[in-house]
Ligand SMILES: *[C@@H]1O[C@H](CO)[C@@H](O)[C@H](O)[C@H]1NC(C)=O
């Protein structure tokens with residue numbers, strides 16, 4: 001009897017292991033600890049909505065909503081109207097709620113004529129089901145929703161150790177649309193079919209409309225001071241994030257995965273953005289040709305420590321290096337230095353925000369530029 005029980009236990013253990021194992025890379029991510037991560041949820045507007053209305057619906061800061069979608073918050077006011085059909089990535093903190101990853105922060109107040117079904121499908125674009133809302137709120141009778149009743153909306157999200165194939169990643173929860181194919185989704189998000197299948201534990205590349213996929217987006221992680229309150233910042237490829245009390249704007253991609261931070265123009269009152277012993281402001285660089293190659297000095301944001309901004313004046317980058325990078329959404333600052341030895345022509349360029357400079361130290365070899373940005377090629 002005891003033996004049988006043990007066997008039974010083992011079997012259960014095995015089964016639960018198998019269960020967790022097969023689920024481990026689906027959109028239902030079991031979790032045990034109360035850690036959290038940055039995640040995003042994909043939402044298609046079913047009607048024209050102001051930025052502020054979308055922000056209210058998801059209870060996110062309009063500035064972080066705009067930034068996540070690579071709109072420059074300084075030129076897009078919260079009253080800006082976003083058109084029906086627009087696809088937005090909504091940034092969230094992904095928590096661990098009752099052993100499963102979900103967004104814990106979204107609460108919706110029921111309006112007249114709402115049903116759980118209409119809230120799930122029309123309001124939240126099928127990111128949740130009526131049953132999930134019912135369960136999350138312990139609702140006994142789904143017919144009995146009171147006007148103004150607060151309902152927690154358990155939006156799906158994933159952390160998967162903040163990485164994909166060993167590289168930093170932010171996961172986007174994506175509702176499959178009728179015409180979508182896995183291949184197209186993989187292409188759109190710069191990933192591969194096999195990776196999407198592995199992440200979502202799909203047996204084959206077949207999708208059903210309404211399926212929710214976890215899509216890994218390559219992300220940039222900072223090398224900030226360990227004391228920085230924003231040391232855990234992660235920014236997805238093609239997005240901005242605003243940090244340091246709205247003073248600094250960091251972008252990721254598209255050329256490389258180095259986080260690039262520059263002053264934000266949000267009208268916040270910010271301390272000096274100049275690096276010590278230098279005329280450079282955060283996010284800018286100068287380049288000078290030396291016999292060793294391109295000597296690039298850049299002024300880099302180093303994190304927000306005890307309420308003040310740390311900036312680091314760095315370093316000389318030898319030849320054949322790619323220096324600071326790009327600024328989404330126009331990806332408009334690109335500072336790329338390629339050179340060969342021996343350098344023959346000298347150059348000195350200062351990279352400024354809002355213009356794309358490609359520093360060519362020697363023979364006109366350039367790369368990068370980025371989508372949407374105009375390259376002003378400064379050949380020397
Ligand atoms: C999570 O990622 C870290 C590094 O980012 C790694 O050291 C650790 O082993 C990973 N854990 C799991 C469970 O994959």
Ligand SMILES: *[C@@H]1O[C@H](CO)[C@@H](O)[C@H](O)[C@H]1NC(C)=O
Nearest residue numbers: 190218237238253254257371
């Ligand atoms: C980042 O995004 C750009 C543009 O969408 C893409 O070309 C690039 O491959 C992406 N990088 C990674 C590492 O996913």
Ligand SMILES: *[C@@H]1O[C@H](CO)[C@@H](O)[C@H](O)[C@H]1NC(C)=O
Nearest residue numbers: 275276277278279280286297
């Ligand atoms: C700062 O700029 C001034 C004038 O533009 C210049 O004279 C000075 O040498 C610069 N200092 C540094 C450290 O580059």
Ligand SMILES: *[C@@H]1O[C@H](CO)[C@@H](O)[C@H](O)[C@H]1NC(C)=O
Nearest residue numbers: 288290292295296297315316
């Ligand atoms: C690069 O330039 C900086 C100042 O502009 C200088 O201090 C440094 O020694 C130079 N490095 C090399 C390798 O020339």
Ligand SMILES: *[C@@H]1O[C@H](CO)[C@@H](O)[C@H](O)[C@H]1NC(C)=O
Nearest residue numbers: 225226227228304305306307
């Ligand atoms: C932050 O401030 C506190 C008190 O003001 C101080 O004890 C601490 O050392 C500071 N931390 C850093 C990293 O400067």
